[in-house]
């Protein structure tokens with residue numbers, strides 16, 4: 001089988017396409033013929049120079065994959081031909097997170113999905129909803145589940161509440177779709193007028209250009225009167241001040257990403273204290289969360305937004321495209 005390997009922190013063009021034997025599933029395991037993978041900003045950080053101390057070399061990158069069951073070991077409920085999606089964490093099947101449950105993240109501590117075949121523990125697989133293609137299904141494990149955790153599981157968003165999303169990357173577009181499914185209003189930001197037109201077609205109630213409106217947080221507060229219930233914070237320290245301004249008293253900032261850097265010393269933390277806001281860290285989610293997201297998408301017949309699909313042979317170009325920031329939603333790779 002062919003797979004991509006990161007043999008050291010050498011950058012996108014150092015990704016090596018290598019040949020390996022197809023593994024055989026043991027008891028409780030499933031051999032999946034992967035037909036699709038998708039990229040996340042984290043994968044870019046990984047290939048560019050290391051992502052956390054748990055990253056191993058050589059490493060098959062990418063946490064997200066979907067495909068078809070090829071063979072199963074003993075004691076597995078799946079059968080060959082089943083369409084499945086792999087979870088970001090193999091051991092976090094449900095419940096509260098713990099260090100043990102979060103140890104094995106695909107494309108980080110263990111090999112990921114840029115591979116023609118991969119063994120999964122059966123407990124880490126979810127059946128692909130019938131209305132999704134494998135490419136669409138492969139966008140769920142990281143960005144989709146993170147957005148689900150931020151908006152529903154930890155954000156507790158209810159109909160009529162307001163969610164603010166930042167930019168048009170994978171997590172934010174999923175957050176917009178999930179918030180709309182939950183009956184919430186969405187204020188969505190972007191740096192691009194072309195992308196803003198897409199945000200409106202995807203259901204954003206209000207859009208703000210964060211480049212031409214640098215005080216977008218203040219604006220969001222003015223528009224809502226009291227502030228938003230939840231900010232899906234993908235920018236990090238560089239956007240947090242405006243997020244604090246945008247958030248209502250008692251509201252939540254779901255802290256997810258690090259796309260915008262800025263000195264931490266300039267943070268408006270006293271304002272956050274005075275407004276009794278909640279800063280909620282989010283780390284993807286469990287297999288149960290992936291299942292809940294798949295169920296919700298199936299119920300509402302909502303499809304993930306896939307910007308562009310690259311052939312497996314051009315996986316490095318997919319990384320370069322992701323790095324350009326031109327995409328809206330997800331960048332995917334068709335395998336095989």
Ligand SMILES: NC(=O)c1ccc[n+]([C@@H]2O[C@H](COP(=O)([O-])OP(=O)(O)OC[C@H]3O[C@@H](n4cnc5c(N)ncnc54)[C@H](OP(=O)(O)O)[C@@H]3O)[C@@H](O)[C@H]2O)c1
Nearest residue numbers: 041146167168169170171190191257258259260282283284
């Ligand atoms: N904690 C977790 O569990 C978790 C899980 C997934 C991802 N993440 C993190 O979440 C972040 C987003 O990941 P992703 O995969 O969705 O990224 P992505 O698809 O690469 O998102 C790129 C988009 O983010 C927007 N953006 C960039 N800088 C921005 C800024 N200063 N303010 C607002 N928007 C900005 C841009 O949108 P426009 O072009 O529209 O301006 C850009 O196109 C990353 O930092 C990633 O590491 C964390």
